[in-house]
Amino acid sequence: MRKNVAIIGGGQTHHAARRHDVNQVELVNEAVRAALADAQMTIDEIDSVLFGNMEFFEGCHMTDCWLVDGSGAYGKPGLKITTGGTVGATIVGAGVHHVASGLFNKALCVGFEKQEEGDTGAILSGVAHPLFGRSLAGAAVGYFAMMATSYMAAWGAKEEHSAMVAVKARQNARKNEYAHLKLDISIQDALNSRMLSYPIRMLDMCPASNGACAMILADEKTARDRCAKPVWIRAMDTAHNEQFELDWRDVTTKKPIFSRVSASRLYRKLGVDDPSKYFDVFEIYEPATWAEMVWYEDLALCRPGDGFKLVENNMTAIDGPIPVNPSGGVLSTNCIGASAMLRIWEAALQIRGDAGGHQVVSKDIRRALATAYGGTNWTVLTALSGTMDD
Amino acid sequence: MKSAKDNVELISIPMVVDVPYRFAAGKYMTRFLTELRDNGKFYGIRCPLCNRVQLPPRIVCAVCHVKNSDWIELGNEGTLVGFTIMYLPLTDPTTGKPHEPPFAYGSVRLDGSDSVIDHFLNVEPVVEHIRIGMRMKVALKEREDRVGDLGDILHFDPVT
Numbered sequence: 001m002r003k004n005v006a007i008i009g010g011g012q013t014h015h016a017a018r019r020h021d022v023n024q025v026e027l028v029n030e031a032v033r034a035a036l037a038d039a040q041m042t043i044d045e046i047d048s049v050l051f052g053n054m055e056f057f058e059g060c061h062m063t064d065c066w067l068v069d070g071s072g073a074y075g076k077p078g079l080k081i082t083t084g085g086t087v088g089a090t091i092v093g094a095g096v097h098h099v100a101s102g103l104f105n106k107a108l109c110v111g112f113e114k115q116e117e118g119d120t121g122a123i124l125s126g127v128a129h130p131l132f133g134r135s136l137a138g139a140a141v142g143y144f145a146m147m148a149t150s151y152m153a154a155w156g157a158k159e160e161h162s163a164m165v166a167v168k169a170r171q172n173a174r175k176n177e178y179a180h181l182k183l184d185i186s187i188q189d190a191l192n193s194r195m196l197s198y199p200i201r202m203l204d205m206c207p208a209s210n211g212a213c214a215m216i217l218a219d220e221k222t223a224r225d226r227c228a229k230p231v232w233i234r235a236m237d238t239a240h241n242e243q244f245e246l247d248w249r250d251v252t253t254k255k256p257i258f259s260r261v262s263a264s265r266l267y268r269k270l271g272v273d274d275p276s277k278y279f280d281v282f283e284i285y286e287p288a289t290w291a292e293m294v295w296y297e298d299l300a301l302c303r304p305g306d307g308f309k310l311v312e313n314n315m316t317a318i319d320g321p322i323p324v325n326p327s328g329g330v331l332s333t334n335c336i337g338a339s340a341m342l343r344i345w346e347a348a349l350q351i352r353g354d355a356g357g358h359q360v361v362s363k364d365i366r367r368a369l370a371t372a373y374g375g376t377n378w379t380v381l382t383a384l385s386g387t388m389d390d
Numbered sequence: 391m392k393s394a395k396d397n398v399e400l401i402s403i404p405m406v407v408d409v410p411y412r413f414a415a416g417k418y419m420t421r422f423l424t425e426l427r428d429n430g431k432f433y434g435i436r437c438p439l440c441n442r443v444q445l446p447p448r449i450v451c452a453v454c455h456v457k458n459s460d461w462i463e464l465g466n467e468g469t470l471v472g473f474t475i476m477y478l479p480l481t482d483p484t485t486g487k488p489h490e491p492p493f494a495y496g497s498v499r500l501d502g503s504d505s506v507i508d509h510f511l512n513v514e515p516v517v518e519h520i521r522i523g524m525r526m527k528v529a530l531k532e533r534e535d536r537v538g539d540l541g542d543i544l545h546f547d548p549v550t
Contacts, residue, residue, distance in 0.1 A: 020400050059405065122481065122483065125481075125483035128483070130411065131423075131539065131540065132419075133507075133508050133540065135484045135485075135540065135541060136495055136508055136509070139478065139480055141478070142476060142480070142495070148474075149472055149522060150471060153521070153523070154522075195477050196476075197477060198474050198476075199474075199517075200474075243452070244445065244505060245444075246497060246506055246508070249471070249472045250471040250497070
């Protein structure tokens with residue numbers, strides 16, 4: 001990058017299924033105020049505001065305009081960004097570009113979703129092409145279920161492996177004061193939960209959450225002057241996928257899957273040989289349990305077909321050698337427009353040592369990788385470190 | 391709504407937004423849909439550079455960024471690459487009416503094509519009756535009922 005960029009502060013709401021006590025502006029403002037307080041900064045010091053959410057989930061276009069008093073964007077330059085499930089990370093990407101260009105020193109990134117105000121399934125159906133396949137669209141669960149049946153048939157994974165991921169996420173979430181689903185569940189509870197779309201059961205799927213996340217990015221001078229624990233953005237990568245080709249659900253496909261393409265490009269930028277050793281913690285975007293196991297493979301944390309064995313052997317537990325989603329992840333909290341930013345913010349908290357109850361303590365956290373995920377199968381990856389030497 | 395916590399009234403206002411659209415299919419999709427409607431045939435389009443046979447037919451190959459021009463007639467059989475049994479009453483976004491659960495649907499790669507088509511599977515919705523790799527055959531509506539959209543496909547039948 002032309003100039004170094006650091007996260008110098010951030011904040012999030014207490015995510016929940018019901019937030020009728022606040023409107024959209026008030027919800028967003030909770031995260032923005034938390035981020036400004038964390039960075040010990042006033043809104044007057046912010047040069048630009050990048051803002052986003054899922055298109056029309058709240059039935060409101062131009063949320064960057066209508067929510068201007070909550071975001072703090074009044075009188076400032078900035079962009080509205082909406083890239084589906086990846087939006088939270090795309091907002092950060094745009095913020096990084098703003099600062100790395102040298103045109104802005106302090107960029108505020110804000111992502112939110114108030115899922116309770118709209119019909120997620122109905123709006124998501126608009127992701128499908130109107131003339132080719134929309135009749136069967138309308139819920140992400142069916143897409144992940146097809147990926148799951150392909151994964152089970154190809155590699156021999158069982159429903160029990162999915163249940164292990166479900167339990168790991170919710171038990172980690174119990175340690176995270178901001179998480180939505182803090183469930184004290186067992187593998188048997190997950191296996192007994194209601195079948196939604198074979199083989200995906202209720203506890204294998206993310207919830208619909210209301211929440212917001214905000215982060216402040218700064219140039220190197222500002223970061224060193226103003227922040228005791230800046231977290232550096234070391235690399236980002238994203239790639240658009242070809243549409244209609246739904247091969248990401250066929251886990252044996254030879255076609256390029258863009259999570260793999262982006263990961264290998266990002267590793268090349270950083271000189272990463274073995275990502276499972278290079279990164280100390282991962283915050284990945286897993287809307288369903290099976291997506292987490294596929295992520296392990298796409299990120300090359302293991303060989304193709306071995307993802308379920310990582311969870312079977314507790315490798316990705318909060319105290320395991322490759323901690324994945326100590327926050328509880330998207331399976332525990334999915335305020336979609338904020339979810340991908342939460343991955344980056346949670347990864348930053350781990351590096352700062354400020355994650356609280358879900359801080360990884362079994363090893364020193366110097367580097368972290370965050371992923372985003374959205375329809376139709378594309379990603380934004382963000383690599384972070386605590387010092388520029390790492 | 392009264393909040394139990396502090397007994398303060400909080401108003402939320404229900405609203406339904408009903409938005410009509412009319413989508414142009416374009417030349418390539420129109421040819422695909424008219425062949426399906428009039429002749430019950432599937433046509434894919436082949437890229438002159440990478441030779442992938444793509445569905446639905448589209449004017450530009452996304453990978454090679456060249457104009458696709460070779461129309462390829464496909465058979466009506468293919469292989470199942472993914473499936474699910476849906477237990478939720480999913481709303482059909484094109485009609486606003488729910489599909490009656492449980493029902494099976496899946497992703498089928500038609501022979502000769504590099505792409506998949508998602509549709510209903512005409513099998514009993516129990517997992518023992520469905521497996522990845524099983525051969526499937528397209529079942530179309532009767533000619534007089536076909537209108538020129540993907541709904542002209544009824545479902546996939548297992549090839550026995």
